[in-house]
Amino acid sequence: MNEQSFILWCGKVKHVKRNRPKYKQIIEAAVVVIAENGYHQAQISKIARQAGVADGTIYLYFKNKEDVLISVFREKMGMFVQKINEVTAGKKTAAEKLLVMIQNHFRILSEDQYLAIVTQLELRQSNKALRFKINEVLKEYLEVIDHILVFGKENGELAADLDIRLARQMIFGTMDETATTWVLNEHKYDLVALAPKVHELILYGCKLKSSV
Amino acid sequence: MNEQSFILWCGKVKHVKRNRPKYKQIIEAAVVVIAENGYHQAQISKIARQAGVADGTIYLYFKNKEDVLISVFREKMGMFVQKINEVTAGKKTAAEKLLVMIQNHFRILSEDQYLAIVTQLELRQSNKALRFKINEVLKEYLEVIDHILVFGKENGELAADLDIRLARQMIFGTMDETATTWVLNEHKYDLVALAPKVHELILYGCKLKSSV
Amino acid sequence: MNEQSFILWCGKVKHVKRNRPKYKQIIEAAVVVIAENGYHQAQISKIARQAGVADGTIYLYFKNKEDVLISVFREKMGMFVQKINEVTAGKKTAAEKLLVMIQNHFRILSEDQYLAIVTQLELRQSNKALRFKINEVLKEYLEVIDHILVFGKENGELAADLDIRLARQMIFGTMDETATTWVLNEHKYDLVALAPKVHELILYGCKLKSSV
Amino acid sequence: MNEQSFILWCGKVKHVKRNRPKYKQIIEAAVVVIAENGYHQAQISKIARQAGVADGTIYLYFKNKEDVLISVFREKMGMFVQKINEVTAGKKTAAEKLLVMIQNHFRILSEDQYLAIVTQLELRQSNKALRFKINEVLKEYLEVIDHILVFGKENGELAADLDIRLARQMIFGTMDETATTWVLNEHKYDLVALAPKVHELILYGCKLKSSV
DNA sequence: TATGAATGAGTTTTCATTCAT
DNA sequence: GATGAATGAAAACTCATTCAT
16 A cells, blocks of 8 residues: 555545544533533543443544544534634624624533533643644634634724734633633523623723723 | 630631741742643652652642642732732723733733743643632632722723623633733743733724724 | 343342452452461552452452452351351251351361461451441351350250350350461461360350359 | 660660650550541551640650550550459459459440450551560460469369360450450440359350250 | 453552651 | 651552453
8 A cells, every 4th residue: 555545545534434423422422421520530431331332442433532532622613613604604794793703602602501511611621732732623713703803904894903813812712701601600691692792892892981 | 815816826827837938939849840741740749859848748738739739829819919909009090900900910921931831721721629719719810800890980981881790701811812822822922012902902892993 | 121130130240240250369369468468568469460460450340449358358258157057057956066167167267277367367457447347247157156056045955044145255256266366376286176175165164163 | 884784774764764644644645546536547646646745755755656556555454464463362263253354354444435445446457566566465464364264273163174275265255255246336235244144154154954 | 343351550648757956 | 855847658549542352
């Protein structure tokens, strides 16, 4: 087997594995186990039992435990990015795009509270190496925000001197902190209902009156 | 000894350990070890060696390993809160208070890069129990922000309809995300220099032009 | 599967570990290690090495170290009770039953000197919790003695006013003290040969002459 | 200093130490701490605190922890032997001597329930080396029993063919087992009241009727 | 493919003892 | 004599991963 066909073969195998039923079965089991037991109590044996497979079977679909956890994040975050891309594409202004982004970000977490616990609390307990890989996945999301901001600047909607990176950090930081606080408060209030006010804060800040 | 002096005496005993030189020595050693090795590789034996004491000595000053880690956070965050309180007290407007808060938040992290790594990355890998305790310490800081926002609303500087909790989440989320990104970028740029722009973002948001 | 077969199946699962070869292998290794090194020097790693398995394997068969030690006692004492029940059943009088009981008690210890050291000396160094559980196992043995005494009283062989509990304490206390002294004397003499005299002491005491 | 005067000096020091108030203070503290916390939880620091001295002070009076524990046993058992010797000396027959011995053995334990717990349960958890030394102290007591039995044989009161060693094992084993059972039953009944029946069992055994 | 029994490395914490004051 | 702060050795248990079936 030459190098190229090896790569093709790997790619094929990888692709095939991700579409086989047990792959998704294990991913979903991992989300449940992590949400119910916490990151540090999510042993491979528990995930296997939840997925209804043997421990060893997990190693037919994933390289190791870290690979399972990254895959959980990749699959779920992929869904996030896809959804956000979809809903923002349908809007004409940056302001509208940002609003539906915030709304949908909050809605996805509200609708899958296991996912909310896993992304906002549990996966952050992972070690530096894992979190580095998680950050790479996150970049795709951050780029979606960047695109909206550039779009807003280009059409004159947003300030020409807006620092894209800092603005993106404010937007993501605010959404993330808001979501985390909501999870820590055990989902006691309606997260989606906060979207308009968060949107306003992002667009106008704390509205220093003298500046108007 | 009357009752009052007895209580005073007890209070003194309670705090005497925290004032003995080895207490601070161990705290500082823990910061270095965690920053250099990562949270999960910060064994008690490494901290003891770094502090120049025997393993057992740590247990004369701390109940257990978790107590060491919480104390690291409590001591350092206490310093944060004290410093921020000091510098904001000297300012007359909420806008000025927020600016010096952001500047000093960033400055403390810039001046102790070990501390920056520990608070922005490593301590977040702790388990739920430890993070719960860390959150309690964090509350003090969040209250400082709340006080500034209330002050700004009361003197008419900030919008009367400003949602304090959300605004605080935006402010803390933005500073935190900005600091974390800076640490992940290995301190490649000047964090303190970003303070004015972060301040502007917080006060005026992304400055949607149509709103002006 | 109906309810009954489910229960049978569960029962089987429950006991299946005890019947697998490694279970007995570990029990026997524990007896050897405790006898040769003493209770406090019987580390799990030594027992594993003696049994020819990995440390972790012990935890597939036993909940923890205490479980290993209790199981050693349960398995060995079970053998005791079964043997004593067997040999006493074949005898017609209480006197004969007591004699074969004493003989077999001493014989079992004589034939497995590791077991003798473990039961007479080492397991008594265990902590209160473990000794409480050991006592529960011991109760079965004490009940065998009680049955013989009741049998003897009912057929008129033994004094009608005999206090069963005290008599049982005398019998067990005497056998136990005799066996312990023999172990402390490093098995220098023939323990089984003492059985007739112990039997006589139990039946007639020190034979105060004036009482005849 | 020559060898002899060194020995004399040591002897003197030893003697002097045993009579100094802190020596007894530490012994009594050890009994309390062992009874209340159990053998394995009786740390030197707890004994020191109970005795009202510093940890280091214990090492001025005792060689090491084992020495403290042996001394506890020696002092208390010495009291036992002295008392038993006293009360048996006043009796004319072996039967009477045995009765008062049993009565006083049980009485001493009844009157100091801490001591009962320590001698019947806790000190038996000690390791082989310590128990070997405890056995040496015990020998004095066993010799008292032997003397009574020899006395009884010599004056024709007891059977001429009585095996002294076995009889002593029966007597001590019976008393010990009875006392231990009583402690395990949490002193629910009157131990001293059992003395006459224990005495009877020892003298006449289970009274096999056919033998009369 | 799938299984699951077996492996074995790695770390916190306790506490008897010492010794400078 | 008395103190008590400091020492440092020692062991149970977990769980990701493998591999014979």
